[in-house]
Amino acid sequence: MAVVSTPATLERSVPVMDNAEVLRIRNDFPVLNQMVNGKPLVYLDSGATSQNPLSVIEAEQEFYEQRNAAVHRGAHHLAVEATEAFEDARQTVADLIGADYSETVWTSNATEGLNLIAYALSNAALWAAQGRGDSALKGLALKPGDEIVVTEMEHHANLIPWQELAFRTGATLRYLPIDDAGRLSLEQAAGIIGSRTRVLAFTHASNVLGTINPVRELVALARASSALVVLDACQSAPHMPLDVKELDVDFAVFSGHKMLAPTGIGVLYGRQELLDILPPFLTGGSMITTVTMERAEYLPAPQRFEAGTQRISQAVALAAAANYLTETGLDRIHRWEMDLGQRMVAGLEALSGIRVLGPAAGEERIGLAAFDVEGVHAHDVGQFLDSMGIAVRVGHHCAQPLHRRLGLTATTRASAYLYNTTDDVDQFLDAVAGVRAYFRA
C-alpha cells in the first residue's frame, strides 16, 4: 500500500536539483572539503548528524560577537537584541513547520522533547489526582488500563520514554508490528489502536528502514479513540516539507543537529490548548509568574517548558539553518534525496550477499539505506568504507527491537542529505561491492 504523508502537489515549475547545484551547495559546507585516509570525504552519515553551512556557523558566531546576553530579562541594549534574535528564531522555525509561535518550544534535542511530553503527561496524572490545574487535565492523566501505542520500528528515544511513562502511571505499552518489508499494517493498527489508547507515538520516517509512515491514516485511528498523537519528525523535518497542522498531530519533535544546525538545540511542537494546561517537565527560572516559599505559578507556553537559561545561540543558528533549507526548497531537497535513496537501494540490491532493510527498489523511501552484508560484521564494513574516505553509520542505530525483529544485531547505514551527489552514492556502492572479497565472505 503506497501511502505518502508529504504534500503530493510538488510544483512542476520548480526545477529539480541536479549534481551541478549540489556541487555549488557543497561549497557552503567547509567540513565536506577535506581528505580522509587519502581520499576526498564522502559523508553519508547525515541521518546521525548533519554538517553545517557557513551561514549557520556565521549566525552563531555573529550572535556571540555582537548580541550575546541573557534573554527575557535585563533592560540593557544587548539583552533586548538577544531576546529579539532568540524570539525571531522561534518564529522562523515555527513557520518552517506550520506551527504558531507559542506552540514552538525549544528543547536540547528530540530525545528531550519526547521526555518532556512523557513527564508532562505523568505530572498531569499527579496534578489531576490532587485537583491542581485545569479540570481538563483529568482527561490527560494516564492510569492503569490505559494504553500507550508505539511502533516496532521506533528509535529508542521514541520507545523508552513511553516504557517509563507506562511504568510511572500503570498504563500498558503496546506496539504496532511491522511486516518483513518494514511496513506497518493499517489493518493491524486498527485492531490495536482502540478505546483504551491514550497516546499514539510513532516516527514519521524510519531512521533504519527509510519508510515514510502513513501519518494521516494513523492520526485518523487515534482521533477515533481520542488518543494524543506524538510524531517523531527527526528524519522528516530536515528533509521534506512539514506542516504539523495539516498532519493534525498533537505533538511533534525534531533535532537541530540533523538539519544543518549545531548540537544542543531541538524543537517540540505542541497544540496550544495542550501546552497551555500541561504541567511543566523541568522547573526553575524563566518559566514562572509568581513564586512564594511554598509554591509557584507558571507562565503559559512556550516559556512554561523552557526552564533555565536557554540555548540562545543555537536557536539563532537553527533559524539560519531553517532559512538555508527554505531557500533551497524542502520539496526539491526531498525529491533529490528520494532519488539518491533509490539509487542506493537499486545499487545495493544488484550486489550479491547484500540484504537491504525496508522497502525494495522502486518503493517509496527517504534518502537512506541500511543493509546487512552476509558474512561481514557491520563494524568491519564501516571500517572498510572509512579507509576509502566514506563515512557511514554502523550498529543498531538506536533501534535494537527493530533489528531483533529482522533477525540482526547490527547493520550499516548510508544516509544522504542535500549536499550529496549521485557520485557520492556511486562511490559508496563501488566500495560496498569490494567488502565481501576483502573479508573473504
Place this chain on the structure above:
Amino acid sequence: MSLDQLYQQIILDHSKARHGSGLAETPAPNGASTGQSHQLNPVCGDEVTLRLAVADGKVAQVSWDGAGCSISMASASVFSDLAEGMTVAELHEVIDNFREVLRSRGKIPADPELLGDAAAFEGVARYAARVKCAMISWVAAEDALNQAS
C-alpha cells in the same frame, strides 16, 4: 595507516578459524577449576562468553561462544591458542601487556616474544573505536581467570 595494517592476514585467518569456539562441544576437563564470563559491547552488539579451566596452576582449556566483528572474533581465537598452557601469573602478565598496548594509541609497540600472534592486533590501537573489539574476549578471560584461580 592502511587498512591492511589493521586487518593483518593473521587476523582475517583467525576471524574465520575461530580456535576455541564452541562451549557446548568442549566440556571442561575433569578436576579443573573453571571460571566463565559474558561480555557485551552495547555499541556494536559484539558478544563473547568465555570459559577458562585451570589445573595445576596452568590454563588447561579456553572455550568460548561469540558473535561480532572480525577483530573481536579473531582476538578470541588468538587468545585461546595463546593462553592454553600458560601459568596463571604468565597469563595475567600477558593480558596486562595486551591491554597496555591496545590503549596506547599506537605509542607502545607489541612485543611478539610476549604476545605471540596477538601482536598482530597492534594496529588496532590506532583505531580508538575498535580497541573494545580486540579487548572484549580478554576482558572476559581476565574475569574468568580470577574466578578459576
